[in-house]
Amino acid sequence: MTDTRQTEWSVVLTPSPLQRVGAFALAAMAEVEHPEQLTPAAFTFVVERMTNDLVATRKVIKAADPGGFWLGASYMLWPNSKINPTNRGKQSHQQREDAIREWRAAPGPEDRLDAPCAYCGREAYTWFGKVDIPLGASVAHRNTTARGHQGTPLCYPCVACLWAFPYGSTLSGGRAVLIHSWDDDFLAETTGQAVDRTERAASLAMPKGVKPGPYARELAVLHAVRAYGRRITAPVELMVLSNSNKEQSLATQELGQPVAEWLRSTRRSGDAQAGYKALVATQGTKQVPGEAFLAKRAFARPSQVLDFAVGHLLTQISATVRLPSEIHLLSPLIVSYCREVLTMDDKDVERIKALAQRVAGLLSKDDRPGPFRDFIRANSKGGNLHGWFRTKSVDWLLYPRPEGATPTLLPVQDYRLLFEDDRSWSWRRLLVFAVIEALGTAGWEPKGSKEEMQEVEEAAQAAGADNEEEATR
Incomplete structure (x- = not known):
């Protein structure tokens, strides 16, 4: 040469x-x-x-x-x-x-x-x-x-x-599945792992008849991201292609850099890992395991991760007539997800948490499930949250308030987040989560029979109906 x-x-x-x-x-x-x-x-x-x-x-x-x-x-x-x-x-x-x-x-x-x-x-x-x-x-x-x-x-x-x-791909089912990123260090590590897997697979015949689980490809990317030991600096692409004469095809999905890095960060500490397991438990359905659905939503609709976490908690409350204990494990992850993935401004997140404290203060005055049910129902997509706040603002003025609390239940800035912002639905979901957390911290427990809590379950189902429809598409 x-x-x-x-x-x-x-x-x-x-x-x-x-x-x-x-x-x-x-x-x-x-x-x-x-x-x-x-x-x-x-x-x-x-x-x-x-x-x-x-x-x-x-x-x-x-x-x-x-x-x-x-x-x-x-x-x-x-x-x-x-x-x-x-x-x-x-x-x-x-x-x-x-x-x-x-x-x-x-x-x-x-x-x-x-x-x-x-x-x-x-x-x-x-x-x-x-x-x-x-x-x-x-x-x-x-x-x-x-x-x-x-x-x-x-x-x-x-x-x-x-x-x-x-x-550097996974070859099965007549498709080549590969992970790509403009982060060279991440690409080097994931491709190296794929080479090892392919060479092991090549020592056997082409696998046949093995049916993958739901969203197996997205789940593989999630596992690769969470296993990576350094900061991910670019989006991660999932590419699925066939070059056969029968069917040429190429399908791509992108996992945004913020959500990829956030998923990786859930392995930083024991508390984060425990919170991650609790979050995974909120994402599943009867047909799809939680982590697989988390992977799919992280690619396709990251905002749904928050929606389903809240919906799961509401279902737990209606089924057990008590606030779920995992709320405190979930809280740090939900807040960080809102900030890092959904790009909610820190000061606005703090506004919603402060509003949740005021709402929880009102709801905790009554241990019957009815007021809590009304709040959840008002927070559904077909509910009248504006009317609920208008009514409760009067109660906030009439009844004793915690020392140092603002005289206004729903300040103008909070109103704009819940009703005028492009992500109003996500702000409302965060509000529901924060209210549940605040009620749990205050030691509030609903006192009611399973029959009475049935209405809470119906309200929870109404709040999550749109999410379930999206999940089945």
Whole structure:
């Protein structure tokens, strides 16, 4: 290899998530921390190792047989390639090996193109299409390229990254599932773990008939985020793709940086972990475990995490005729979630907590469940919370107030949060949570029969009806 080739056989990161995952997969297989640390010799060694993985399938009859992992994966990743031609059954073992090695061979000087690599901008060596570029166009589709082009120009390191990205993915169910982030340190760690899992899976046949649990892919991202030991500085993407001839597809979801970092932070201390377990218990349904639904909501609708936590507490109160003990475990996490994920301003959160103290002061004057029920019902999406405050503001003026309490039950700033803010519903949910916490701190317990508490349950169901509808979509 010439000095020029030594320089060109280096990996650089590009704006393509697939290329980036592949680059870090190459680094993991070479046992270096970052793709920029890959020497040309290490790069060549890893590419040869990947080629040998494909060559090892030359004696395999069916993809489901032992050693057929990469043959099975190839139909989804590299359709019509040299590893799975239509006449494969008629080829000898040596013919299969020769074809694979020809496909994955390093280009020579004669392959150099007068065109830049479509990914990194360096000088390209040859043309590529769907066989090597996931979701790319076939080289036969000349109308998708410029005149004289026979596909997409790529340099050898960039196409090698595309060959490597499956190692940094989970391959099952006819899909490649990968985690990407612009946080290079996080990407390096998660991709390295994926490479280990893929190489273990490759020692067996392609798994079949294993039905994943609900939102298993989102849950895997949640586990990866919570297992990470440093601050996450960028969003985390979940990508699910197939490059097969039967169905080309790409679906992406993004876990925002604030919620990713917040989830990671729930492992900082024993108290946070205990609070996390309590939060998970509030998120489940009969069909979906709590942590799986937490993962899905963290991706799709982060505000629902607060909604379902409050709804669960209300259900517990109506079922047991007492305030749930886990409220104090949940409180630090709920408050931090509102601040860090829902980006609620600290001073506004404190306003809602102070308002909750005043509301709890009114409700705790009566140990019957009725006043509490009326507050919950007023706080449902079909309720009249404005009317409830108008009535209770009179009680606040007439009855003795705690020393130092404001003469106004609902100041203008609090009113705007509950009724005029873009996130009014979230502020109302936080208010309900804070009221329950304040009642618990004051030692208030509803005195009523199960029948009387049935009305509280009905109010709780009304407050959470919209959430349940969203959960089933």
